Amino acid sequence: MLGGVRVVAAGAALITDAVPEADLLRLDWRPPGSGDPDAARDLMTVTEPEVDAANARAMALVHAVRPQLLDVRPASDVVPGLVDHGLLHAGPPIAWSRMCGPMQGALIGATLFEGWAPDESAARALLGSGRITLSPCHDHATVGPMAGVVSPSMPVLVVGDGERRAFATLNEGLGKVLRFGAFDAEVLGRLAWLREVLGPVLSQALETGGPVDVTTLVAQALSMGDEGHNRNLASSSLLARRLAPELARLDDGAAALSFLAANDHFALNISMAAAKLSMDAAADVAHSSLVTVMCRNGVEFGIRTAGTGAQWFTAPVGPATGLYFSGFGPEHANPDLGDSSITETLGLGGFAMAAAPAITRFVGGTVADAIATTRSMRRITITEHPVYQLPGLGFVGTPSGIDARKVVETGVLPVINTGIAHLEAGVGQIGAGTVTAPAEVFSAAIAALAARERAEASR
Amino acid sequence: MLGGVRVVAAGAALITDAVPEADLLRLDWRPPGSGDPDAARDLMTVTEPEVDAANARAMALVHAVRPQLLDVRPASDVVPGLVDHGLLHAGPPIAWSRMCGPMQGALIGATLFEGWAPDESAARALLGSGRITLSPCHDHATVGPMAGVVSPSMPVLVVGDGERRAFATLNEGLGKVLRFGAFDAEVLGRLAWLREVLGPVLSQALETGGPVDVTTLVAQALSMGDEGHNRNLASSSLLARRLAPELARLDDGAAALSFLAANDHFALNISMAAAKLSMDAAADVAHSSLVTVMCRNGVEFGIRTAGTGAQWFTAPVGPATGLYFSGFGPEHANPDLGDSSITETLGLGGFAMAAAPAITRFVGGTVADAIATTRSMRRITITEHPVYQLPGLGFVGTPSGIDARKVVETGVLPVINTGIAHLEAGVGQIGAGTVTAPAEVFSAAIAALAARERAEASR
Numbered sequence: 073m074l075g076g077v078r079v080v081a082a083g084a085a086l087i088t089d090a091v092p093e094a095d096l097l098r099l100d101w102r103p104p105g106s107g108d109p110d111a112a113r114d115l116m117t118v119t120e121p122e123v124d125a126a127n128a129r130a131m132a133l134v135h136a137v138r139p140q141l142l143d144v145r146p147a148s149d150v151v152p153g154l155v156d157h158g159l160l161h162a163g164p165p166i167a168w169s170r171m172c173g174p175m176q177g178a179l180i181g182a183t184l185f186e187g188w189a190p191d192e193s194a195a196r197a198l199l200g201s202g203r204i205t206l207s208p209c210h211d212h213a214t215v216g217p218m219a220g221v222v223s224p225s226m227p228v229l230v231v232g233d234g235e236r237r238a239f240a241t242l243n244e245g246l247g248k249v250l251r252f253g254a255f256d257a258e259v260l261g262r263l264a265w266l267r268e269v270l271g272p273v274l275s276q277a278l279e280t281g282g283p284v285d286v287t288t289l290v291a292q293a294l295s296m297g298d299e300g301h302n303r304n305l306a307s308s309s310l311l312a313r314r315l316a317p318e319l320a321r322l323d324d325g326a327a328a329l330s331f332l333a334a335n336d337h338f339a340l341n342i343s344m345a346a347a348k349l350s351m352d353a354a355a356d357v358a359h360s361s362l363v364t365v366m367c368r369n370g371v372e373f374g375i376r377t378a379g380t381g382a383q384w385f386t387a388p389v390g391p392a393t394g395l396y397f398s399g400f401g402p403e404h405a406n407p408d409l410g411d412s413s414i415t416e417t418l419g420l421g422g423f424a425m426a427a428a429p430a431i432t433r434f435v436g437g438t439v440a441d442a443i444a445t446t447r448s449m450r451r452i453t454i455t456e457h458p459v460y461q462l463p464g465l466g467f468v469g470t471p472s473g474i475d476a477r478k479v480v481e482t483g484v485l486p487v488i489n490t491g492i493a494h495l496e497a498g499v500g501q502i503g504a505g506t507v508t509a510p511a512e513v514f515s516a517a518i519a520a521l522a523a524r525e526r527a528e529a530s531r
Numbered sequence: 532m533l534g535g536v537r538v539v540a541a542g543a544a545l546i547t548d549a550v551p552e553a554d555l556l557r558l559d560w561r562p563p564g565s566g567d568p569d570a571a572r573d574l575m576t577v578t579e580p581e582v583d584a585a586n587a588r589a590m591a592l593v594h595a596v597r598p599q600l601l602d603v604r605p606a607s608d609v610v611p612g613l614v615d616h617g618l619l620h621a622g623p624p625i626a627w628s629r630m631c632g633p634m635q636g637a638l639i640g641a642t643l644f645e646g647w648a649p650d651e652s653a654a655r656a657l658l659g660s661g662r663i664t665l666s667p668c669h670d671h672a673t674v675g676p677m678a679g680v681v682s683p684s685m686p687v688l689v690v691g692d693g694e695r696r697a698f699a700t701l702n703e704g705l706g707k708v709l710r711f712g713a714f715d716a717e718v719l720g721r722l723a724w725l726r727e728v729l730g731p732v733l734s735q736a737l738e739t740g741g742p743v744d745v746t747t748l749v750a751q752a753l754s755m756g757d758e759g760h761n762r763n764l765a766s767s768s769l770l771a772r773r774l775a776p777e778l779a780r781l782d783d784g785a786a787a788l789s790f791l792a793a794n795d796h797f798a799l800n801i802s803m804a805a806a807k808l809s810m811d812a813a814a815d816v817a818h819s820s821l822v823t824v825m826c827r828n829g830v831e832f833g834i835r836t837a838g839t840g841a842q843w844f845t846a847p848v849g850p851a852t853g854l855y856f857s858g859f860g861p862e863h864a865n866p867d868l869g870d871s872s873i874t875e876t877l878g879l880g881g882f883a884m885a886a887a888p889a890i891t892r893f894v895g896g897t898v899a900d901a902i903a904t905t906r907s908m909r910r911i912t913i914t915e916h917p918v919y920q921l922p923g924l925g926f927v928g929t930p931s932g933i934d935a936r937k938v939v940e941t942g943v944l945p946v947i948n949t950g951i952a953h954l955e956a957g958v959g960q961i962g963a964g965t966v967t968a969p970a971e972v973f974s975a976a977i978a979a980l981a982a983r984e985r986a987e988a989s990r
Contacts (some may be wrong), residue, residue, distance in 0.1 A: 158799040167957050292764075294765065295888075296755040296765050296890040297755040297765075297922070298755075305755065306755050306756075306765060308772075309769050310768050312768075313767075313768045313775070313788075313792050315787040316775040316778075316779070316788040316791070317786075317792055319779060320785035320786075321785045324776075325779045326776050327776075327778035328781050329775040332775070333773060333776055376572045415809040430754040430755075432922075433926075434921075439923060439925055461891075463756070463898065464888045465898075467892075484912055531780075
């Protein structure tokens with residue numbers, strides 16, 4: 073039935089170079105583990121039905137979570153394990169001295185914001201001294217975009233389901249903001265306003281008008297051109313409209329509504345916290361190759377899987393490819409950073425690209441590319457999201473739950489929609505695009521999982 | 532190049548009934564005017580380059596309009612020619628005795644609302660007596676959805692560009708509402724609240740926070756899954772977010788925001804008024820076959836064209852085909868009504884169906900159908916809208932400006948997204964779907980235009 077095809081080729085391209093294209097049908101196949109015998113052996117170990125069953129169990133746990141936006145509270149009141157003189161940051165663990173410019177800038181800003189140092193150089197000295205405890209957001213049920221810095225007095229979104237909780241910072245808007253490493257008076261002034269005004273006002277509005285069902289909010293936004301990572305206009309507008317009546321009854325409500333009306337990404341951090349809450353439900357499912365965390369610290373990309381629990385698998389991360397704002401180019405781009413890729417970990421962002429044809433104007437590519445990206449992500453996920461659907465693809469669920477095995481098997485790497493930060497602290501966002509997760513972290517995770525499986529089998 | 536095709540068929544299907552489907556390529560061709568020699572002669576008359584030039588001129592006028600939402604005012608203050616004891620209704624002109632149930636119900640409601648009659652039977656008697664002046668909204672630079680009834684004390688949206696103005700009622704929300712012919716105490720109470728509270732509050736908010744650029748609002752909504760007629764969630768949410776800070780500063784702002792938060796169609800009436808303002812710019816362009824009005828009164832479908840000015844061309848209208856709410860079916864459906872098809876007249880609604888894959892869940896059909904509908908509407912329009920774009924189709928403009936000639940030539944009828952009203956006054960909406968405009972109104976308009984052209988040529 074293959075029309076004029078005379079040669080079917082799988083694997084290495086070289087063999088087929090001499091075959092006229094019209095006569096050729098290429099199959100996108102490569103040897104498991106890309107030909108590495110150790111990787112192939114690891115894959116064999118984790119292809120047991122037990123792993124499949126564990127993955128199904130893990131996804132059932134993830135999809136059973138119904139995150140609710142409950143409150144906005146000072147981080148020190150609610151974030152577990154956030155010590156005095158402790159700061160959280162995005163991505164896998166990293167020492168102060170190895171951090172990129174924007175992350176150092178954000179930590180300096182947070183140190184000044186907390187009043188722990190009088191100026192930049194004192195803050196740098198304090199941060200370099202080790203007397204500030206630095207740890208990844210992900211170790212504290214928290215996520216933060218870009219630098220992802222959380223300090224004790226900052227207000228955080230409280231998202232919960234039953235007794236479980238996850239947290240994220242409030243989105244500061246675009247321009248000069250802490251998460252891109254800026255820490256001048258304007259940035260610290262806005263942070264103070266978030267702490268003194270917006271946080272408490274949102275808390276009051278949620279007390280009378282909440283909670284907000286985040287799953288419904290995000291699902292509705294996916295039918296409105298959001299992909300839930302780089303495009304959050306629908307979710308942000310729906311949320312503002314939802315909370316407006318409550319906010320209007322409060323003294324500072326009008327100011328809060330002005331802020332929400334000008335911030336097209338306000339709801340991103342809410343869906344990040346919700347995705348974190350969902351993925352944490354499977355954080356320790358034995359034998360599962362489900363990726364439960366993907367994040368970047370501006371130097372390294374880090375993942376965790378359910379079957380390997382809190383263990384980090386990291387590899388260097390590059391900058392995103394995409395579209396730059398006028399006057400900037402790849403030479404100004406910081407390697408990718410932020411915890412926002414928790415959205416892709418659940419099945420939004422790059423995985424839901426087909427929901428957001430308009431995003432191609434922002435991250436590059438065509439509508440066909442966007443659909444192809446979503447389709448290719450389905451090759452590496454365990455299932456589809458039961459509630460997050462893609463109207464343009466006949467209401468199929470978004471690809472949900474990355475199976476690290478499938479990434480290694482297929483060589484298809486998770487696509488992450490992201491903002492591009494300037495290398496230097498404080499310049500801010502200079503573009504947007506996509507980045508793929510490095511292959512090494514997935515093969516390392518599979519190797520670790522395989523080692524666990526073998527150890528257990530030999531016990 | 533036509534594979535296994537042996538027979539190419541154009542026109543009547545009967546000839547090809549004996550040809551196996553696999554051997555057949557059907558061309559969607561039919562003789563101009565569907566074979567009617569008079570219609571063919573009329574078409575010949577209006578294929579002159581002068582008509583093309585007039586159509587281009589007309590569309591330039593239409594697309595040059597940039598409607599702004601300026602104010603909300605009592606109809607009696609602003610609507611031209613709305614006399615005391617005068618009521619406006621949707622669609623082409625129609626006498627009280629010939630009106631459908633929902634329209635009669637809405638007029639009874641408006642009569643009670645204005646205090647012109649103490650009860651239903653007195654209102655019926657008054658309306659039947661001819662002492663209430665009834666006229667189409669379209670004759671007063673106004674549009675109204677469904678029954679489209681406007682009474683003097685009702686607040687209307689004021690949309691303008693330069694000195695020109697167009698008007699529409701405020702959307703009452705779903706359920707028991709005047710526009711579906713309901714007129715009980717709940718309905719009249721809500722109308723009173725719109726008049727006493729919402730109208731004045733919106734007017735104040737627009738005074739400090741307006742005007743709102745409607746073109747930008749609708750264009751953004753098209754990239755967020757609205758098609759601008761049956762789906763208005765994005766535009767309504769964007770508008771609520773936009774006006775929320777201003778509303779929050781006013782005494783009744785919280786109540787107004789509660790109403791906006793619960794009304795997913797609030798912005799429909801704004802885009803209707805904006806479309807009316809745009810189309811009115813070409814209301815009298817001589818020689819043009821542009822359709823400037825499409826509307827329904829629940830009995831007849833009426834159109835106007837630029838080259839024939841205020842002359843109505845009408846034909847009976849049927850009910851929409853689509854999906855019914857539980858417990859209802861076609862036997863309960865009123866023939867289609869309302870001025871909301873002004874959105875299709877400009878290039879929204881059915882013409883922009885491809886923007887709103889999620890609408891297929893509401894009006895029926897598949898995503899592929901939605902795209903096919905938009906593509907087929909392009910066959911009968913003069914051009915594409917320069918600002919209203921379809922992200923899912925690579926940002927092509929929506930089909931804009933129906934050429935009555937092309938409708939007659941191709942037999943492709945304008946597709947209108949619509950709500951389905953119950954036959955009986957006051958039951959309300961029982962479904963949603965699509966309706967096609969009747970072919971006769973376009974051939975009648977072309978005949979009238981051709982007669983004018985011939986008269987002018989012989990002068």
